[in-house]
Amino acid sequence: MADRPAADVDVSVDLVRALLRDQHPDLADLPLRVVASGWDNVVLRLGDRLAVRVPRRPEAVPLVLHEQRWLPELARRLDVATPVPVRVGVPSDLLGRPWSVVPWFPGVLASGVPPERRGPVVAPLARFLAALHLPAPAGAPANPVRGVPLRTRDTAVRERLATGLVPRADEVTPLWAAAVAAPPWARPASWVHGDLHPANLLVTAQHDLAAVLDFGDLTAGDPATDLATAWLTFTGPARAELRALLDATGRYDDATWVRARGWALCMATALLVTSDDDAHLAAIGAHALHGALDDPA
Template sequence: MSNIWDPAIVMNEGLVKEIVKEQFPGITIKEIKKIGEGFDNTVFSLNNEILLRFPRRKIAVKILNVEKNLLPVIHNQFEMNTTVPVLDGKPSKLFPWPFLGYSYILGKPPIRLNREERIALIEPLAIFLKQLHSIDLIELAKIKLPYDELRRLDINFRKPQLEKYVQQAIRNKLIVDEQKINHYIENLVEIQSETSLILVHGDLHFKNIIVNEQNKLKGIIDWGDAHIGKCELDLSIVYSLIPFDQRESFYAIYGKVSEASKKLAQFKAIFTTIVLLVYAHDQNDYTLVNFCQENLRNALIE
């Protein structure tokens, strides 16, 4: 069965070294190390100073172009770090697509969070999203950002996909409370967002945030899905990471939103977490499986 995260091109350290030597001869290569991969990119560390991201499939080239154009414009508008492109890699015989090198944020995505650590994320996440969602779209007019072409909050469109991934998770015995997730899906109906169009990160889940050794938030990465869209898309992280009984503490900082917006954000959190759960199992990453299961339990609580 083909998955959306299956790569068209598999990268390794040796190939990356040859590409860097060819395109950036002025850089002394001390170490190149693979540090992760997502649905769209394979990520390497260059000398622990530059983050290299290579598309895993052709569609990811468009995503890199969004980051290349957007991040230099907005990176200084936040209190926390965001990656900024510093190397502009070109297609070559060694690799057919462009790639980027970014400023390095020291840390890693969280794989475990206790209650206190989750609560500690509330203030920095709320401030970050408040700042992001307040950026004037007029300042971004020249970038020509896309709108939500993937219908990420269209429940009628996304519900069959959610059902498919839930059934896949159930077959693999990944769902702790099958009755609860099935009840949620059975009662899931279309919800219309009434919020204004704003700049959104577009893919804000735990794999795209960076924390330090103490699980304190250090930065936000992977901006390729940024677009002009709806705030509920980014607010989904509240429902996966923030303890359910502390959500109002987030909104006390970010600002009030409607009950409809909260339900849309919850839907996106559940959808994304289910996909990440199936992905983690496919990658045999059982630490990640456990973390996704914790996040799903949290997201399903009203």
């Protein structure tokens, strides 16, 4: 196995405080601490109501720009909280890349709640997806690994399966092949969140949906990418409920759900072979893999 992609910059409290003093001095004296470091960004809590998101590697720079450009527009039609930037950081001598100050939302990540207790998330997440999955404009961000036809991910998935690090790889192979062979999305390109797993869903103490996080992979394309959350996030009964609610919109056919299960396998295999240093993400990958193999939704 391997670790997450390496960072090329040390995003520390000292660096971020210097950035704030340089560009947003009215925020610079608020309490500041690192709370998360993902594949792409380091997140620091800023005071009681704000957070700072800073790209930890160059590949994350366009993702920050996508959030800054598009999330304010999309958020107006979504009925769940999203991290719309409240301040923008621009490249400077201190850090030659953009960064954002966003709201801090109270709650816990859904990935910290046992999968069988995530049922209250289903209905609000279905509403979120129905509101998001509308045709995207021509200028929407392009993403080479999300929202694209599954055949473009075939080589990467088969390489992961060949590592010997993916459980039940012999069962995954035919299921993946069937997903790749499914009819593609034939409607106008839809807005796609692109990374809708339980570590990007914030929930309340009652396990209701509090916010949808991390829109860096936002793109236009096949909404089946987002429907993979049926396996990434839920167990069988909640998975079936999510499908029923979304099918009632009339937007998704059986082929879309076949591709969605393929996307779940694509994301699960990626998490399983690149999360030596993050048991949290590895657990999401294992949950999605076994769910996709055992339950077609």
